[in-house]
Amino acid sequence: MKIKSLKWIVSILAFVLVCASALTFSKDQASAASVYMKVVVNSNDTLNVRSGAGVKYKVVTKLKRNTVVTRTKTSNGWSKITYNKKTGWVNTKYLKKVVVKAAAKPLANFTFVVDAGHGGSDRGAFYYNVKEKDVNLKAAKELQKQLVAKGATVVMTRTKDVFPSLEARVKKSKKQNLMLILAFTTTQVKLATKQIKVI
Ligand SMILES: [Zn+2]
Numbered sequence: 001m002k003i004k005s006l007k008w009i010v011s012i013l014a015f016v017l018v019c020a021s022a023l024t025f026s027k028d029q030a031s032a033a034s035v036y037m038k039v040v041v042n043s044n045d046t047l048n049v050r051s052g053a054g055v056k057y058k059v060v061t062k063l064k065r066n067t068v069v070t071r072t073k074t075s076n077g078w079s080k081i082t083y084n085k086k087t088g089w090v091n092t093k094y095l096k097k098v099v100v101k102a103a104a105k106p107l108a109n110f111t112f113v114v115d116a117g118h119g120g121s122d123r124g125a126f127y128y129n130v131k132e133k134d135v136n137l138k139a140a141k142e143l144q145k146q147l148v149a150k151g152a153t154v155v156m157t158r159t160k161d162v163f164p165s166l167e168a169r170v171k172k173s174k175k176q177n178l179m180l181i182l183a184f185t186t187t188q189v190k191l192a193t194k195q196i197k198v199i
Contacts, residue, residue, distance in 0.1 A: 003006075008128045011024060012055075012139075020162040022032065024192075027110045033169040034070045034071060034072045035070070035097060036067050036068055036069070036070060036071075036097070036098045037065040037068070037069050037070075037071045037079065037081065037095040037096065037097055037098060038066055038067070038069075038095065038096045038097075038098045039063045039064065039065055039069065039090075039094060039095065040065065040066075040094055040095065040096045040144060040153075041064075041065050041094050041181045042065065043065050045060035045065065046063060046064055047062065047063045047064075047067075047090055047091075047094050047157045048090065049061045049062065049063060049083070049085060049086070049088035049089065049090050050064055050079065050088055050089045050090070050115065051074045051089070052089055053076060053078035053080070053089045054089075057089065057167075057187065060086060060088040061083070061086050063083060063090070068098060069081040069082060069083040069090075069095075070083070070097065071084065072081045074092060075089075075093050076093060077091065077093070078089075078090065078092060078094045078104075081095075090193065092100050093097060099182070103149060105151025106150055106151065107150040107152035108151035108152070109151075109153070110151075110152045110153065111154075111155065112147050112149070112152050112153070112154050112155070112182060113154075113157065113172065113173040114140045114143055114144050114154055114155070114157070114182050114184070115140070115156075115157040115158075115173075115182065115184060116136040116137040116139070116140035116141075116156070116158055116183050116184050117132070117133070117136045117168055117183060117185035118132055118133035118136060118162040118163065118185070119133045119136075119158050119161055119162050119164070120133075120138065120161060120162045120163030121163060122163050124185070132185070133161065136185060137158070137159075137160075137161070139184050140156065140182075140184050141156075141159070143182065143184075143187070155172060155173070155174055157169040157173075172173055
């Protein structure tokens with residue numbers, strides 16, 4: 001597929017998904033909606049993130065004032081939060097709910113499966129020392145980055161130079177509740193990942 005046309009495809013598919021989502025969302029997903037919280041400590045202070053809900057648990061990481069975290073659970077004055085892929089517990093009194101504009105994360109609750117074609121011993125097309133498998137992976141990663149920035153959950157069929165079988169790729173896709181597969185395969189090797197833009 002031509003990368004240039006990707007933004008159109010993504011926008012069309014996102015639209016299709018909006019239509020389809022009402023049918024496919026499970027009740028679990030809807031009720032488990034997490035809340036964005038902001039860290040409210042003094043500017044020079046940090047907030048301890050602990051491995052459990054209490055001061056006796058060890059500190060996993062520390063957060064600065066105004067860091068926005070995702071809260072998934074509360075328990076006895078403590079909040080379970082996720083920040084930068086790290087999960088832990090913080091004292092709820094240092095958190096304040098933030099209102100996130102819906103437009104900022106238009107793809108929240110959407111799951112995309114991004115499949116970079118070829119990989120490993122299967123290099124795909126080859127032109128002037130450029131291997132298709134590498135171009136596909138680069139493009140797939142760029143797309144992943146942009147989808148994540150819009151709030152989407154992205155499952156990559158590969159993130160390295162390996163070759164998952166077609167079966168493995170499909171299996172990965174089937175695990176997802178709401179599925180959209182964006183498969184990359186390139187016929188024109190001369191392309192820039194800059195051209196990918198999720199709108
Ligand atoms: Zn190909």
